[in-house]
Amino acid sequence: MFNQFLKSVICFCLFLSFFAIAADNKIEDYEIKGISGELENNVALYLKPLVGEKPTRSLRRYAKSQVEDSLKALGYYSSNVTIDFNKEHELVATIERGSATRIETLNISVNGEAKHDPLIQQVIESLELKQGDILNHGMYSAAYKKIESVLLEHGYFDAKWPARKFEVSLKKHSAIITFTIESGVRYRFGDVLITNQSPAEKYIRSLAPFEMGEHYKASKIADYNLDLSSTPYFTSVRVYADISARKNSQVPIKVDVLHKPANSYEIGGGFNTELGPKVRFKWSKPWITEQGHYLESNLNIAKKQQDISMAYTIPVNNPNDDLWRLSAGYKLEDELADNIYSEILTAQLQRQWLTEQKWIRTAFIRREQETYRIGDGLERTTEMLLPGVSYARKQSKGGTTPYSGEQWSISAEFGLDSVLSSTNIVRVQLQHAWLRTYLNKHLVFLKANLGAMLVDDINNVPYSLRFYAGGDQSVRGFAYQSISPENDNGDRIGGKYLIATTAEYNYQFAKNWRAALFVDGGTATNDFSEQFEIGAGFGFRYLTPIGPIRIDHAWGLTKESKSTRLSITIGPEI
Numbered sequence: 001m002f003n004q005f006l007k008s009v010i011c012f013c014l015f016l017s018f019f020a021i022a023a024d025n026k027i028e029d030y031e032i033k034g035i036s037g038e039l040e041n042n043v044a045l046y047l048k049p050l051v052g053e054k055p056t057r058s059l060r061r062y063a064k065s066q067v068e069d070s071l072k073a074l075g076y077y078s079s080n081v082t083i084d085f086n087k088e089h090e091l092v093a094t095i096e097r098g099s100a101t102r103i104e105t106l107n108i109s110v111n112g113e114a115k116h117d118p119l120i121q122q123v124i125e126s127l128e129l130k131q132g133d134i135l136n137h138g139m140y141s142a143a144y145k146k147i148e149s150v151l152l153e154h155g156y157f158d159a160k161w162p163a164r165k166f167e168v169s170l171k172k173h174s175a176i177i178t179f180t181i182e183s184g185v186r187y188r189f190g191d192v193l194i195t196n197q198s199p200a201e202k203y204i205r206s207l208a209p210f211e212m213g214e215h216y217k218a219s220k221i222a223d224y225n226l227d228l229s230s231t232p233y234f235t236s237v238r239v240y241a242d243i244s245a246r247k248n249s250q251v252p253i254k255v256d257v258l259h260k261p262a263n264s265y266e267i268g269g270g271f272n273t274e275l276g277p278k279v280r281f282k283w284s285k286p287w288i289t290e291q292g293h294y295l296e297s298n299l300n301i302a303k304k305q306q307d308i309s310m311a312y313t314i315p316v317n318n319p320n321d322d323l324w325r326l327s328a329g330y331k332l333e334d335e336l337a338d339n340i341y342s343e344i345l346t347a348q349l350q351r352q353w354l355t356e357q358k359w360i361r362t363a364f365i366r367r368e369q370e371t372y373r374i375g376d377g378l379e380r381t382t383e384m385l386l387p388g389v390s391y392a393r394k395q396s397k398g399g400t401t402p403y404s405g406e407q408w409s410i411s412a413e414f415g416l417d418s419v420l421s422s423t424n425i426v427r428v429q430l431q432h433a434w435l436r437t438y439l440n441k442h443l444v445f446l447k448a449n450l451g452a453m454l455v456d457d458i459n460n461v462p463y464s465l466r467f468y469a470g471g472d473q474s475v476r477g478f479a480y481q482s483i484s485p486e487n488d489n490g491d492r493i494g495g496k497y498l499i500a501t502t503a504e505y506n507y508q509f510a511k512n513w514r515a516a517l518f519v520d521g522g523t524a525t526n527d528f529s530e531q532f533e534i535g536a537g538f539g540f541r542y543l544t545p546i547g548p549i550r551i552d553h554a555w556g557l558t559k560e561s562k563s564t565r566l567s568i569t570i571g572p573e574i
Contacts, residue, residue, distance in 0.1 A: 466494025
């Protein structure tokens with residue numbers, strides 16, 4: 001009797017000891033057997049949070065339930081799941097997935113005005129839910145959210161869903177999905193309501209990209225907000241549809257603006273490998289007359305370059321794109337490029353407006369007086385009166401860190417020695433930049449800069465109008481404006497023609513970091529006898545709210561010295 005009691009006590013103690021050891025153990029990893037691909041990845045999402053937990057019976061039941069739910073989410077409702085804990089402190093899930101549940105019937109019915117809306121029908125046809133496909137809970141939810149989002153974006157504010165469900169038959173391994181949508185009416189733009197008094201009311205209304213009574217579209221609200229924010233008048237802008245006040249199939253659009261002070265000031269600074277440290281000061285007076293005239297002044301100071309400018313702008317209709325502007329400026333460069341001194345006084349009158357194709361067209365006439373010295377040559381003073389025209393267009397996505405975009409700039413100007421100019425000249429320039437991102441991590445950037453001038457003698461052309469290549473924004477690996485024809489003394493005198501190209505690849509390897517590889521090429525020449533220079537290198541991009549900080553290390557591959565150059569620039573590629 002005593003021996004039997006002793007055996008019972010020993011067994012009980014061993015059980016408690018084993019239980020205590022097991023309770024002190026923790027799951028260190030997990031293993032999934034029997035499935036692969038998307039199913040395995042989804043199960044892993046459910047098992048990963050269990051690492052670090054104790055391998056108890058309740059956890060085994062919980063893990064089994066989680067795995068079964070993860071399989072159901074991808075359409076496998078008849079799975080067989082076994083959960084074990086092995087000696088390596090791993091949770092082992094052995095899975096037989098069973099038969100897939102497929103979509104037998106997909107019923108999507110739309111009533112109301114959206115029934116005859118081609119856009120809504122196009123969205124429904126583009127859904128990833130298809131009859132015969134394996135049921136996927138994520139795709140089901142995404143389909144609902146996509147339809148709901150498009151309805152709201154296009155003014156179906158009264159839309160309701162009398163039915164939104166899927167029914168699963170375990171016996172038939174099939175599912176029936178039902179969406180029933182009562183869209184109601186599609187609302188139209190109502191009146192623009194400016195919530196506080198503003199002297200810029202005329203421009204606020206003129207910038208609206210829609211007419212009262214036009215079908216509502218949310219993207220036009222976003223464009224309106226951006227256009228108002230781009231004007232010089234406001235520190236903050238908020239444009240929104242007042243859905244709660246909708247009536248008679250119209251929704252009013254409210255505009256909240258906060259005006260800039262009568263005088264505003266900005267002080268900034270930075271660093272450029274060509275200029276060194278620099279300081280910037282800006283003064284603006286955003287509202288001078290009842291017609292919205294405004295004034296801006298900029299002062300930039302660096303060791304090798306200083307400039308000051310002032311511009312008085314007169315809006316015509318659109319203060320961003322339709323305007324007159326009178327500007328004047330002074331610029332001094334001393335040894336920014338080797339052995340070159342330049343001092344320029346400029347005055348310009350320009351008329352700017354937007355074409356139907358969204359190009360910013362600028363017609364201008366510019367008066368320049370420049371005093372310059374190249375190398376050990378004599379100091380010269382030139383005067384130019386240059387009428388011309390330019391076209392520019394920029395389209396980008398991603399704000400200060402664009403992931404896609406394209407930029408064009410085309411300009412032409414001329415001067416006549418018989419009309420207040422030192423020489424006859426026709427000068428044209430074309431610049432193009434192209435940016436795309438693939439698979440979220442691979443960015444390709446291409447850029448070209450072409451220039452040409454028709455002139456008899458390059459020595460009669462003011463220094464600032466001549467073409468040079470090289471530098472952080474041109475052919476990296478070469479010093480600023482170091483690519484140029486030379487005179488008999490070895491001085492870089494600039495050229496009549498310019499070619500500069502860039503091909504760059506970025507790979508984003510972390511949230512705020514990209515690695516870059518690039519090749520630049522170009523020449524500035526008078527007769528194309530000069531060598532086409534090539535620079536190449538690598539760099540890093542640190543992404544910030546004000547744009548990428550670009551750090552590049554480049555080699556001048558065609559340069560005799562093969563020396564390298566480090567450059568640091570701040571701002572987006574386009």
